[in-house]
Amino acid sequence: MTALIELKGVEKHYGDYHALRGIDLEIRAGEFFSLLGPSGCGKTTLLRTIAGLEEVSSGSIRIDGRDMKGVAANHRPTNMVFQSYAVFPHLTVAENVGFGLRRDPRGKTEKARAVEEALDMVGLAGYGKRRAHALSGGQRQRVALARALILKPKVLLLDEPLSALDRLMREQMQLELIRLQRQVGITFILVTHDQEEALVMSDRIAVMFEGEIGQLADPETLYRRPATKRVAQFIGKMNFLPGALSADRREIDIAGLGRVATAGLATSGEIGGAVSVGIRPETLAILFEGETAPRREVQGVVSEVVYYGDMTYYDVRVEGIERPLTVSMKNLIGRPVLDVGAAARLAWDERALVLLPG
Amino acid sequence: MRGAPLRVYAILYLLFLYAPIALLPLFAFNDATIIAFPLSGFTTHWFTDLVANAALRQAVGNSLFIAAMTAIFATLLGLCAARAGAMARFPGKGGIIGFVMLPLVLPEIIVAVSLLIVLRQVLGLNLNNWTVISAHVLICTPFSIAILNGAFQNLDPSIEEAAMDLGESRFSAFRLVTLPLVMPGIISSMLIAFTISLDEFIIAFFLTGANPTMPVYIWGLLRFPAQLPVVMALGTILVALSVTLLIIAELFRRRGLARAGIKDTGGFL
Numbered sequence: 001m002t003a004l005i006e007l008k009g010v011e012k013h014y015g016d017y018h019a020l021r022g023i024d025l026e027i028r029a030g031e032f033f034s035l036l037g038p039s040g041c042g043k044t045t046l047l048r049t050i051a052g053l054e055e056v057s058s059g060s061i062r063i064d065g066r067d068m069k070g071v072a073a074n075h076r077p078t079n080m081v082f083q084s085y086a087v088f089p090h091l092t093v094a095e096n097v098g099f100g101l102r103r104d105p106r107g108k109t110e111k112a113r114a115v116e117e118a119l120d121m122v123g124l125a126g127y128g129k130r131r132a133h134a135l136s137g138g139q140r141q142r143v144a145l146a147r148a149l150i151l152k153p154k155v156l157l158l159d160e161p162l163s164a165l166d167r168l169m170r171e172q173m174q175l176e177l178i179r180l181q182r183q184v185g186i187t188f189i190l191v192t193h194d195q196e197e198a199l200v201m202s203d204r205i206a207v208m209f210e211g212e213i214g215q216l217a218d219p220e221t222l223y224r225r226p227a228t229k230r231v232a233q234f235i236g237k238m239n240f241l242p243g244a245l246s247a248d249r250r251e252i253d254i255a256g257l258g259r260v261a262t263a264g265l266a267t268s269g270e271i272g273g274a275v276s277v278g279i280r281p282e283t284l285a286i287l288f289e290g291e292t293a294p295r296r297e298v299q300g301v302v303s304e305v306v307y308y309g310d311m312t313y314y315d316v317r318v319e320g321i322e323r324p325l326t327v328s329m330k331n332l333i334g335r336p337v338l339d340v341g342a343a344a345r346l347a348w349d350e351r352a353l354v355l356l357p358g
Numbered sequence: 359m360r361g362a363p364l365r366v367y368a369i370l371y372l373l374f375l376y377a378p379i380a381l382l383p384l385f386a387f388n389d390a391t392i393i394a395f396p397l398s399g400f401t402t403h404w405f406t407d408l409v410a411n412a413a414l415r416q417a418v419g420n421s422l423f424i425a426a427m428t429a430i431f432a433t434l435l436g437l438c439a440a441r442a443g444a445m446a447r448f449p450g451k452g453g454i455i456g457f458v459m460l461p462l463v464l465p466e467i468i469v470a471v472s473l474l475i476v477l478r479q480v481l482g483l484n485l486n487n488w489t490v491i492s493a494h495v496l497i498c499t500p501f502s503i504a505i506l507n508g509a510f511q512n513l514d515p516s517i518e519e520a521a522m523d524l525g526e527s528r529f530s531a532f533r534l535v536t537l538p539l540v541m542p543g544i545i546s547s548m549l550i551a552f553t554i555s556l557d558e559f560i561i562a563f564f565l566t567g568a569n570p571t572m573p574v575y576i577w578g579l580l581r582f583p584a585q586l587p588v589v590m591a592l593g594t595i596l597v598a599l600s601v602t603l604l605i606i607a608e609l610f611r612r613r614g615l616a617r618a619g620i621k622d623t624g625g626f627l
Contacts (some may be wrong), residue, residue, distance in 0.1 A: 073523050082516040
């Protein structure tokens with residue numbers, strides 16, 4: 001697949017503040033791409049440089065093979081859905097959606113039909129005559145989407161579009177955005193700080209920290225083989241255990257768990273020096289009466305219980321490990337919820353371990 | 359009853375504020391040269407005198423012209439400053455905005471004297487309506503900025519960017535989206551600047567040329583007691599005009615809020 005958007009060495013300074021530090025990135029045509037990171041990591045700035053709302057300090061951005069240097073936002077093949085939606089409050093819904101068609105040579109009735117179609121696509125058919133300021137948050141969001149999609153951009157940029165919606169609405173819109181993206185086939189670039197949202201929606205995700213890309217991968221790789229502790233912490237929950245590599249690097253001695261061959265461990269790249277081993281809470285299991293560990297087992301004591309309804313999260317203290325291990329257990333039929341202080345046998349599996357630097 | 363003394367105080371306060379103004383129309387329609395009770399009968403001839411007075415007509419004309427020009431220029435400058443204050447980021451912004459707002463608290467007499475020196479001694483200009491206009495723009499701009507700041511603060515800064523993103527140039531984005539949304543603020547600002555300029559005396563007194571403005575002319579009239587009822591008549595018209603303008607300004611402000619779907623928080627009336 002060819003790259004639709006190519007960023008090379010993109011830098012952005014605001015006075016002394018270094019917002020983007022040498023971003024190299026290729027985004028493919030038709031992809032649902034996410035920029036994920038904590039607030040202040042530069043993800044929105046990066047999106048705005050692609051949109052043409054910010055000038056890059058250095059480096060180049062190419063969209064569809066064309067260098068975007070000196071090309072203003074109104075001449076780029078991109079459209080944006082703003083975090084605040086930026087729906088024009090003094091216009092009607094139809095006037096909002098049709099705003100970008102002002103310079104379109106088509107006739108009035110054709111434009112009106114295009115507006116109707118766009119409204120229909122986002123589930124707002126018949127809302128055209130309403131005043132924009134009388135809409136709910138979710139409806140404004142749809143107006144902003146229709147307003148951008150009606151121009152058939154090469155790239156649709158979404159700046160935290162779901163952050164202002166309540167949970168139920170957000171989950172519904174996530175699925176709807178995925179459906180829309182498949183339907184129109186336009187490349188979507190989503191900025192979000194919500195790791196779950198990124199995992200659910202994206203084909204690929206770039207995790208950003210402090211103006212740099214920490215890791216770029218598909219959701220499953222990102223979750224199963226995070227490149228660094230930081231990425232691992234940002235995406236889902238993970239336990240970290242210090243490990244010591246043997247001289248020949250064939251084996252690793254993990255605090256509290258013992259020796260494991262390094263050959264079977266997931267890792268993204270060459271690891272040397274200080275290493276940690278990561279274990280996701282759901283890959284550990286507490287063994288209840290009569291159960292035996294399929295592979296490995298370790299003794300511990302429950303030090304904390306957090307009940308979520310469908311799941312229970314346990315902190316289990318294991319000798320030789322400084323911080324208790326977090327274990328998530330599904331609350332299956334007949335399975336009791338353990339109390340703090342209860343002895344717990346933990347099953348673990350070396351295939352679920354991730355070798356990380358540091 | 360708790361609060362009763364406070365209520366009496368409030369009523370006395372309002373009486374003190376507005377009773378002298380209420381006397382204006384009373385004596386404007388009173389058929390006597392001397393401003394004193396008892397009243398001696400109804401007349402409208404002070405108003406006909408007023409219209410017949412060519413010098414006064416000229417003064418009113420000057421004042422209206424100066425006020426209109428001041429309203430336009432002060433609002434234009436205020437628009438630029440308020441937009442920059444709300445949307446732009448640049449070094450030293452706080453200091454610059456503070457400096458622009460300074461004439462709000464500067465004593466007018468100081469402004470008047472320094473401007474007179476600069477205009478006459480340094481630049482060697484003749485005093486005319488435009489010298490008054492330039493000084494009035496100076497003192498009215500901070501008011502315009504304050505009013506327009508409110509309009510811009512209610513505005514989502516992404517809105518202009520959204521218009522640009524949808525294909526409009528920077529200027530047409532401003533014209534199509536920002537301008538209609540801050541238009542009520544613009545009208546309020548123009549009306550306020552107009553009112554301030556219309557009755558401003560000190561600066562006009564120093565900087566006016568051969569043709570005095572209306573307040574300066576009225577001040578001159580006070581030396582002739584026989585003309586006092588004419589001044590009362592003029593004052594009546596001005597009060598009516600001011601109240602009307604203020605009501606219009608407030609109506610526009612409320613309409614603007616309603617149009618942008620914002621909850622009302624305060625205002626003039």
